Amino acid sequence: MRLNKYISETGISSRREADSWIEAGRVQVNGRVATLGTQVNEGDEVTVDGQPVGRRSQQHVYIALNKPPGITCTTERHIPGNIVDYIHHKERIFPIGRLDKDSDGLILLTSNGDIVNEILRSENNHDKEYVVTVDQWVTDDFLADMAGGVPILDTVTNPCRTWRTGPRTFHIVLTQGLNRQIRRMCDHFGYVVRRLQRVRIINIELGGLQPGQWRNLTPDELRGLLPQREQW
Known part of the structure; x- marks a missing residue:
């Protein structure tokens, strides 16, 4: 197993953070300073800053949170209102993707730092549904x-699905982030977003979660989220 994957599966870091530790010379395998790409075998001793780390035997945590506005989706603990301190979970957890500080709704988090990057790499194939409230009447045009696609950020957004649910509210399903x-899409047409709430990611729905509440994902939800080879 690659060293960065081994470290991330202990729950102490993401794979990216593990790479930075390895590059900084903080990681040793069997007493020798490791390099990027180092492989770990059964029985090897891995240390970070001289402290031994080992793979966890317990199952990883996967949760769904109804994030309130004002919470920042970051693991940087020095940032006020960071999502990790807000949840205060006993496990070290990482947000999967992001949800703007001003937005609310569904965000997924996990203790499996290794799987975060894997899910994000395939994010453009994942449906993400939002309820949007704007400052003026929602028209058919x-x-x-x-x-149909909107020119923003020096590109054109992928086609997506939209439908009206009220005079000033509509749903939109994106497959990119x-x-x-x-x-930005709304602003292009002169609309100002008053509220943006994510209500679904793939087969995982916000449902009756109240703002600030979280729950563990079900086995069926995990099967729709994780790569087939992953064991949860």
């Missing part, structure tokens, strides 16, 4: 223009 994408 506006919805059609939003669905550009920075502040929905807000």
Whole structure:
């Protein structure tokens, strides 16, 4: 097993963080300073800053949170309102993807730092559904223009699905995750987003979770989220 994967599966870091530790010379395998790409075999001793680490035998944690506005999706503990301190979970957890600080709704987190990057790499194939409230009437032309692709951030957004649910509210389903994408798309047509709530990721729905509440994902939800080879 690659060393960065081994470290991430202990729950002390993501694979990316493990790479930075290895590059900094903080990781040793069997007493020798490791390098990127080092392989770990059964019985090898791995240390970080001289402290031994070992793979966890317990199952990983996968949770769904109804994130309130004002919480930042970061593991940087020095940032006020970071999502890790907000949940205060006993495990070291990482957000899967992001949800803007001003937005609310469904965000997934896991103790399996190794799987985060793998899920994000295939993020463009994942449905993400939002309820959007804007500052003016939602017209048929506006919805059609939003669905057809919008020029933002030096590109054109992928086609998506939209439908109206009220005079000033609509649903949108994206399969990509550009920075502040929905807000920028609306702004392109002169609309200001008043509220942005994510209600679904693939087969995982926000449901009746109240703001600030979280729950463990079910086996069926995990099967829709994780690569087939992953054991949860």
